[in-house]
Amino acid sequence: MFRGTRKLIVFKARWEMRATREHLLFWIGRHMPRSVRYYATVVSCAEATTGQYGATIPDELSVMQMLKRVGDKGGR
Numbered sequence: 001m002f003r004g005t006r007k008l009i010v011f012k013a014r015w016e017m018r019a020t021r022e023h024l025l026f027w028i029g030r031h032m033p034r035s036v037r038y039y040a041t042v043v044s045c046a047e048a049t050t051g052q053y054g055a056t057i058p059d060e061l062s063v064m065q066m067l068k069r070v071g072d073k074g075g076r
Helices: 005-030 034-048 063-073
Strands: none
Touching: 034 063
């Protein structure tokens, strides 16, 4: 085996596992009922506009800001 080949193989295996996990999560998300996805979105928006972000107007909140805020709180 060439120098560094083992590290490359390990990196590739880790990347493939991560990609497989993301594909699985997207598949689950796509196959959930629409009402569940809607409820999850409403709850996430509510969490992103309460607490220390209580002064935020929901109409002015972008999706990326909402995801960052919910991620910083740790979600549910």
